[in-house]
Amino acid sequence: MTAPEIQKPLLDVRGLTIEIETRRGPAIIVDGINLTVGKGETVGVVGESGCGKSLTMLSLVRLLPNKIKVKGGTAEFAGRDLLKMSKSELRQVRGGKIGFVFQDPMTSLNPVMRIGDQLCEPLIYHRNMSKADAGKRAIELLRLVGIPGPEQRITAYPHELSGGMRQRVMIAMGLACDPELLIADEPTTALDVTIQAQIVDLVKDLRKKLNMSVVWITHDLALIAGLVDRVAVLYAGTVVEDAPVGELFARPTHPYTRGLLASIPKLSDERASRLSSIGGTPPEPGRRPKGCPFAPRCALAESICHERVPVLEPVAGHSGHRVACFVAQRQLKEAA
Amino acid sequence: MAAEPLIKVENLVKHFVVRLGAFGERGATVYAVDDVNFDIFAGETLSLVGESGCGKSTTGFTLLNLQKATSGKVIFQGENIVSLNEKRMRPYRRELQIVFQDPYSTLNPRMTIGEVVGEPILFHKLATKAELPEKVTRLLADVGLPARFASRYPHELSGGQRQRVAIARALACQPKFIVCDEAISALDVSVQAQIINLLLDLQEKYGLTYLFIAHDLAVVRHISDRVGVMYLGRLAELATREQLFSNPLHPYTRALLSAVPEAxxxxxxxxxxxxxxxxxxxPLAPPAGCRFHTRCPIAMDKCRAVVPEWREVETGHHVACHAVEMETAG
Incomplete structure (x- = not known):
């Protein structure tokens, strides 16, 4: 599939900075993230635990936990800044124009409400539907996400459904009001591979049907290879590389992206050959090193990397590919 | 491959009795592992894969006699170890170790890393107290940790470091065999590769035999000699890595492999x-006949009634499926 033509992006996040309150004072956990999502585009946000990928998305709909606050930046959605909206405007966006699918369906569904009633809530609130119409739509939605016998299922409680079913209900809730943007936070991490394949195919299918934009947050590069148009790689609260999906896999440029891709076992590997790995571990949130956050683990790091923070700059000759790395940028210039 | 297996698993069965209902008034049986047969050869990595709840971890636990088997045999050094009580099991425990999934909950938070790693050595009287620090240092070096870690507590370590400690503890009494129960699943992608490399290095150095329980097929394909696929408590297929990944026979194996995303x-x-x-x-009410028939694209009437036989269709390639049986017979 081709990337949609460049126009004003649906979501435009600029310089988003998030801070956490700790005993030692405030610490920055997301540092000046820029991210755009075009109309009808699917963007994968990839990173390891603690890199700030979930917090970034939660901050957009202002669902950050206590003690974690947005310190700066803007997040324009269809021309309006989500971070400055009034509460009542925000309520129109949440679940209406932006749908959210959370990672863990067991804790995100209300255990004492029938799933039909949970599905009807946003419809009654955002779409002013009558209860009867909402009920009909709920059945439609459950059928859409591939739940067999939806007429009977709407009266079920979450505990009566399997993990895969619950995740489908979550997706149905995210889709309930035909959102322009669906944010899916590791929606398949808790699921088995066969169910994961079902869910991925479902989202691909629905995206085409509804022309919706999707942000898919994950730690699994293999999973999004066949799913997204573009990938943003996060490390310790910054975007280190941003490229169309084919480009990223063909020419990974940031040492971290290269390391990640190299550490995934491939079909062509010899048995028990050594996997290339990245030494060390990611910094804890709030304990970011000075300079480039990846420098302490980077084999290519030079003295400048420990001093200054690299910014995301275009990779010459490859449109839409940007990387934040002093060494990679210099090597590219030398090669040109 | 040696002719005589290190461990022989014969008709292993594990059922759990659970209580259901708000007051536990109803009893029910979970058919976790049902009639599983396989051999583990010295020096190899045998992987068990399958989806959550398929019984792969229970197989690992039951095989080590950490859970009492309902029936069946596990033969190790001529002894059926699942019939032994804890006291008679103890000498075998030294040889048979396990590394668990979650490195956060398997280390005692009040014990230093040195105590954690040293405890099994003292328990099995493999060294005196005086020799212990040196042994611990050597074990930590084996798993790539500096000696100064011996005085640290688990909360000071990252997930990857903790998993290294768990591996050092398993190595402490020079085992022959280690069950790795989802030992890398909880780790970040970039750290997973480090631990896989470590496990491979240790296998080479000490001639270890692994039973590797995992759901990540890309990793399993990378490290295994042979792979067993489980579905709802039964083995569906067992073959060498090459056989299984290039010529999967069971319809479930095929579906499972096709669901794995490639980078x-x-x-x-x-x-x-x-x-x-x-x-x-x-697993409380597994289907009759072949347990996969409710989702199988090629299920026949026979599959709904008769349990398919566990057969060796070519050397080293076992499968339980009526359709495959018909094909290979005709």
Missing amino acids: DPELEKTRQRQILVGDVPS
Whole structure:
């Protein structure tokens, strides 16, 4: 599939900075993230635990936990800044124009409400539907996400459904009001591979049907290879590389992206050959090193990397590919 | 491959009795592992894969006699170890170790790393107290940790470091065999590769035998000599790595392999997936006949009634499926 033509992006996040309150004072956990999502585009946000990928998305709909606050930046959605909206405007966006699918369906569904009633809530609130119409739509939605016998299922409680079913209900809730943007936070991490394949195919299918934009947050590069148009790689609260999906896999440029891709076992590997790995571990949130956050683990790091923070700059000759790395940028210039 | 297996698993069965209902008034049986047969050869890595609840971890626990088997045998050094009580089991415990999934909950938070790693050595009287620090240092070096870690507590370590400690503890009494129960699943992608490399290095150095329980097929394909696929408590297929990944016979294995995403956008675009419909049935009431028949694309009447036989269709390639049986017979 081709990337949609460049126009004003649906979501435009600029310089988003998030801070956490700790005993030692405030610490920055997301540092000046820029991210755009075009109309009808699917963007994968990839990173390891603690890199700030979930917090970034939660901050957009202002669902950050206590003690974690947005310190700066803007997040324009269809021309309006989500971070400055009034509460009542925000309520129109949440679940209406932006749908959210959370990672863990067991804790995100209300255990004492029938799933039909949970599905009807946003419809009654955002779409002013009558209860009867909402009920009909709920059945439609459950059928859409591939739940067999939806007429009977709407009266079920979450505990009566399997993990895969619950995740489908979550997706149905995210889709309930035909959102322009669906944010899916590791929606398949808790699921088995066969169910994961079902869910991925479902989202691909629905995206085409509804022309919706999707942000898919994950730690699994293999999973999004066949799913997204573009990938943003996060490390310790910054975007280190941003490229169309084919480009990223063909020419990974940031040492971290290269390391990640190299550490995934491939079909062509010899048995028990050594996997290339990245030494060390990611910094804890709030304990970011000075300079480039990846420098302490980077084999290519030079003295400048420990001093200054690299910014995301275009990779010459490859449109839409940007990387934040002093060494990679210099090597590219030398090669040109 | 040696002719005589290190461990022989014969008709292993594990059922759990659970209480259901708000007051536990109803009893029910979970058919976690049902009639599983396989051999583990010295020096190899045998992997068990399958979806959550398929009984792969229970197989690992039951095999080590950490859970009492309902019936069946596990033969190790001529002894059926699952029939032994804890006291008679103890000498074998030294040889048979395990590394668990979650490095956060398997280390005692009040013990230093040195105590954690040293405890099994003292317990099995493999060294005196005076020799202990040196042994611990050597074990930590084996798993790539500096000696100064011996005085640290688990909360000071990252997930990857903790998993290294768990591996050092398993190595402490020079075992022959280690069960790795989802030992890398809880780790970040970049750290997973480090631990896989460590496990491979240690296998080479000490001639270890692994039973590797995992759900990540890309990793399993990378490290295994042979792979067993489980579904709802039964083995569906068992074969060498090459046989299984290039010529999967059981329809469940085929579906499972086709669901694994590859890190290649070009390949992914053109790839034909075989999507399974429906969910895994409850192990409380597994379907009659072949347990996979409710989701199987090629199920026949026979599959709904008769349990397929566990057969060796070519050297080293075992499968339990009526359709495969018909094909190979005719």
